[in-house]
Amino acid sequence: MLSAGSAGRKQAGLNLYSDIVRPCLFQLDPETAHCLALAGLKLTPAPVIRALFGAAAEKPVRLFGLTFPNPVGLAAGMDKNAEALGAWEALGFGFVEAGTVTARAQPGNDKPRCFRYPPQQALINRMGFNNPGAEAVARTLSSLKSSGRWPRIPVGMNIGKSKVTPLDDAPSDYAASFRQLLPYGDYFVINVSSPNTPGLRQLQDRESLAAIVRTLKSIDSSKPLLVKIAPDLSDDDVKDMASLAESEKLDGLIATNTTLDHSSVPVESDQAGGLSGSPLRARSTEVLRILRVNTSLPIIASGGVMSAESAREKLDAGASLVQIYTGFIYRGPGLIRDIVRIWDAPGNP
Secondary structure, three states: OOOHHHHHHHHHHHHHHHHHHHHHHOOOOHHHHHHHHHHHHHHOOHHHHHHHHOOOOOOOEEEOOEEEOOOEEEOOOOOOOOOOHHHHHHHOOOEEEEEEEOOOOEOOOOOOOEEEEHHHOEEEEOOOOOEOOHHHHHHHHHHHHHHOOOOOOOEEEEEOOOOOOOHHHHHHHHHHHHHHHOOOOOEEEEEOOOOOOOOHHHHHOHHHHHHHHHHHHHHOOOOOEEEEEOOOOOHHHHHHHHHHHHHOOOOEEEEOOOEOOOOOOOHHHOOOOEEEEHHHHHHHHHHHHHHHHHOOOOEEEEOOOOOHHHHHHHHHOOOOEEEEOHHHHHHOHHHHHHHHHHOOOOOOO
């Protein structure tokens, strides 16, 4: 139990984000704010971060042969290059998913490519898998391991297709990233659902995705392998995805990526790209429910988790874990603690 003094310091730290950090970051364009926040986390020692925000409660979840200290993870996209893994643990996350990483280095799409919509509690991004390539990310991970600063929480690696690689060559492209990152990821996620790489979502086709899965499993079948799916699939396609996951012996699914449904965004301020945040909540949960009816595999819920209530909705719909990204940008570390707190509520695992 926290003493009154330590509880007060923890609350002051959480207020620091909403009262000072977020207002300052929101004065900057989103990508600049993202880079600045990431740089700050890299430079700040983990003990300092813990002192500011306090430790999240331990609510262990055993899944994929791994122990997650709590059920709240950082979704892919925030730490694309695995630069600040220790900081996410210090902030209270129960796991972190780095990436998306591609076999080849690529700059991503032209800027600006990330946009905030505070009234809708949403973001739109069209980053385009900007990253230095799997080999460079592997070097970063190797350096972190050898330094003794590797986080004690599970680290997932999210891998995607290089933009210049033809769709027919996708299996070998994913395989190149998988080989480079295999020593470092505790689990791996096949990203075939980002809307910002031309043609990528075509790889959600049963035959195309099965070819990727089989190629990766032929290299190594010991690491848990998941697929992240789009919320824009039809209900029948979601059912087919569940069937494929069962037949190809995947370890789990992530539901969902960002959406191309921008109906919640004012037309005059709309931008091309994938939308995340509150407007995604309902469809993401609907996809989760369809998957749950059609497969017994573990499902990680991602999409519209902006509060403890929305996380509870995902858990009640059958999620084993949840991930946050946009919710973290708007709410900060306090959201992690709010979600962990309701994990004990009646009806939850």
